[in-house]
Structure formats: structure tokens, C-alpha cells
Amino acid sequence: MKRFLFICTGNTCRSPMAEALLRKRAAERGLSLEVKSAGVSALPGGAASFPAVEVLKEKGIDHSDHRSQPVTAELLDWADVVLTMTRSHRQWLIHSHPIAVDKAYTLKEWILEREADREQRWRKRDQLLVEVETRRAMKARAQADGDKEKAAALDGELRELAQQLEEVSEGLDSLGDNPDVADPFGGDTDRYRKTAEEIEAWVNRLVDWVQSQQREG
Template identity: 40%
Template structure:
């Protein structure tokens, strides 16, 4: 299994997910390759100081650098796990062929690998609204009302962004990521 974690700049959440997953998978004896990238990353940037600190405190190498998401990443990955719904949208908009293997991390581990009905309806409505906007059409007030309702009913899919925050903010994000990664490892183990 080849897993790609994706966030914005590939300096905070996705490198933490990459490092934490690699370590957890090794400890569990799970065979998996892992990489990370960012939808708005610059190749070669160092990961954030706090992300590096968190990984180093756990004995995980933190000598990673950022990588902009490419079609090569998409082709390489069997599974693409994003940190937020907006990252998922960015991946699928740029690489429509990746739609069947792209999920938010929390969506994948919480909803059994597929979107629930409210999340799917929300994504469909957003796509329709974006198309109307691109065509210069007015978006009816009803659409916004439906979207708010769907957002209230849809499960939480995002991992909070610690960018610019304190070490404790990064630790909270790392805990959120690690909890989902533990579920991911259990799910992958069950699939083997």
C-alpha cells in the first residue's frame, strides 16, 4: 500500500502524518510506503519547527522537506489522505482521475472509506454552486441555506491547522492526526 498525505504547504500536518504513520506502521509490522505533499507547497521548504520538535520528541526523524503535489504523486499513490475537505477538493479538481482514491483522513477512517450521504450531498451542491459561479450565474439563496444545513449534518472531516500556532497547538494537531492514524492502521490491517 502506498499512501500520500496532503495538506496545504507540506510543512505542518502532512509531514507529521507521514512521520507518525511511518513510525506506527513500523511498530505494527505493517507494510506500507508513505509520502506527503502540499497543494500550495514550495519544493524544498523545511518542515515547521514545531512539527520537527514533535517528531523528534517521539524519536522520529524530522529531516523532511516540502514537496508540491504533482501528477507523479497521484500516480504513485494507492490512497490519498488529505487533512481537510478543501485539500480533497483541490486534489480532485487538479487530478480528476484521483477521485476514487482521495479522502480526508478522518473521512476515510470514520466513515469506512466512503463518504456518508450528507457529505456527498454537500460536495455535490458545492460543485454545482462553483459551476454556476464560473458560468456567471446567480446562486440562489436556497443553495446557501441547503449548504448550511448539509454542513451541520455532515461529519467533521478536517484536522485543525496549527500553522503559526504555539507548540501546544501543534501537539493538539498531532494528537488528532495520531488518533486517526491508529484507526487507519487497524483498518489497513483488517484489509490484509
Template identity: 40%
Template sequence: MKILFVCTGNTCRSPMAEALLKHKVPGAEVQSAGIFAVNNQRPNDHAVDALQQDGVVLDSTSQPVTGKLLQWADLVLTMTTQHKQSLILEYPDFQEKYYTLKEYVSNNDKKIWNDLKKQYADYEEKRSRFIHHNQGKMGSHELEKQLHDYLQDDWEKIQKLESSLINYDISDPFGGDMEIYWKTLKELKQHINELAKELNGT
């Protein structure tokens, strides 16, 4: 199974998850990427040090999320619900692959997540249809305003569903000291261990 970990900038959480999984499951096909990442940035020094003290090597460099990467992956695991939302809205064709890491290794709230996927698919379809029918008939500012009003109820339903979920976010250590990075590493290890068990069929 080819796995892609996704976070915001791809210098700490998702490459940490990638390194942990490669360490736990040698030979695993895994990459990491960032929604707002640029190519070839070095990983955060604190992230490298925290993993190194745990005997794990982090030597990957950053890369942005692309359609090609999403096509490559069998499974896309995000660090937060917000990252997952961003992928669903920007790359709706691959949304059956999207889970938060915590969600994927947990069996809780599966029905709500399935409902959310359907809501997002309906939202994207209505959005595309509205733009198609109204583009060129009004200015971009007016189109944006009317689109917002048209989709407001749908967006509120999505927000309501999401608020009923437990917190599936991995804490962001960016800007914190080594203690914060250790805390994030501990959190990641717990869920990567569960993922490794699933990949190994145990």
C-alpha cells in the same frame, strides 16, 4: 498500499501524518505533498519538536502535488475537505483515490461522499464541455463570467451536500505555539492509529 498525505504547504500536517504512519507501520510506502508547496522546504520546527518529544523522527522535505505523485499513490488522504475539493477540481482523473484522513477511518457519511464525488465529476464534465464549446467565441473575462453563471446551481448543490457532513478537517497549527502543535499531533495520532489498524488488518 502506497499512501500520499496532502495539505496546503506541506511543512506541518501532512509530513507529521507521514512520520506518524512510518513510525506506526515500519516499511509503509508513504509520502506527503502540498497543493501550494515548493520543493525541499524543511518541516516546521514546532512540528519536528512535537514529534521528537513523542519519539517520532520527522526528516522529510516538502514537495508539490503532481500528477505523477497521484498516479503513484493508491490512496490520497487530505487534511481538510477544502484540500480534497482542490484535488478533485485540479486532478479529476484520480478522484476515486481522494478522502480526508478523518473520512477514510470513519464509516460515517459514505453515501454523501459518494454523491459528492458524482456531483464533482458532473461539474467537471459540464465545465470542460462549456469551455470547449465557447473558447474563442468570447473574451476570457466574459467566458469566465458565463461559466460561473452556468455552473452556479451545480456549485450550490455541492456546497449544500458538503454542509450536511460533519467536520472532517484536521486543525491547522501553522503560526501557533507548541501547545497548538501538540493539539494537532494528538488529533493526528488518533486517526493515524485507526489507519494503521486498517493497514495491518486488525
């Protein structure tokens, strides 16, 4: 069994949503794991933000009984993996609790480090990009020669390559310019909804990895 601890700032928005989403996905897949959440600046006993509760309800999750809690040495000792929402959370954690140095990561970085096929997918994407450029050049030449049939055939090949490129590229650039999970605090429900979608996408990948490990185990 793996024990996951999600950490954000106040333990009222991001980490409770991550906790609830992972617990639901794990139950759906029949996975054996435990989940908790905490905050680096959390006050004990606070309710989750109303928009966070509402967004989770839209996903069929009742997390209205959530109560915030601060990060403690006991929680960190309990966890096998500590996943923070931002790099600054992780930095604070390691500075304040050196015990967490070997188990604390940002959510995104931890998942990306464990997706074993990532390097292969980069190579495959590079190959597909070369093929796309080759087909484009061939199509341009066919059009210049007035060969409509060949141009149409190449157009079809380009559509297929574009689909393959989209599939193999999914998640490769996930960190982009922002390896942190966006903070919805103070925003409207739509802002919370976007953050929940971002977290959910990463949680789904986390569940995929855990499931693959449990199969192999």
C-alpha cells in the same frame, strides 16, 4: 503493499506529521506499506515547521530531514490512497487532478468509511443509553423508597454501563462539527502538539484497519 499520500497546504506541518506518524506505527506493527506527503501550495525543498519537528521528537521520531514538495500527477499516480487534511484540499485536488477522484478522501472520512463495525456500535450505544436511563429511573425509585442497598447496587450498575458506553462510543462522533484536521500554522508548540495528537489518533485507527486487511489477505 498499500501506498499512502498525505496532503495538506504547504507540506510543512500536518501532512509531514501524518507521514512520519504512519511510517512509525506501520514499522512497529510490521506492516507493509509506503508513505509520502505533499502540499497543494507547497514550494519544493522547504523544511518542516520547527514546532512540528519538535513535537515529533517528543514521540521518538526524527523527521528533520523532511523537505516539502507540491502535489504532482506522478505522486497521485504512485499513491493507492490519497488522504487530505481538509475537505477543501480534497476539492482542490479533484478539480486540479481528476485522476485522483477515485482515490482521494479526507483522512477522517476514509477511516470512518472502512470501520465496518460502526453501524453495530451505533446500535449498541443506543441500547446502552436505554439501559442507563432505565437504571437511573430505578435508582431514583429506590432512593424515594429509602432502599439504600438497592440504590447502591444500581449505582454500581450505572458505573459499569458508563464504562461500556464510553468504550463503544469512542470515535463514533469523531467528525463532530469539524471533519477537518486543525491547522496549527502560526501557532505555538502546544497548538502543534494538539494537532499531532489529533492526527495520531486517526493514524492509529488507519493502522488498525490496514493490519486487519493484511491478516485477512
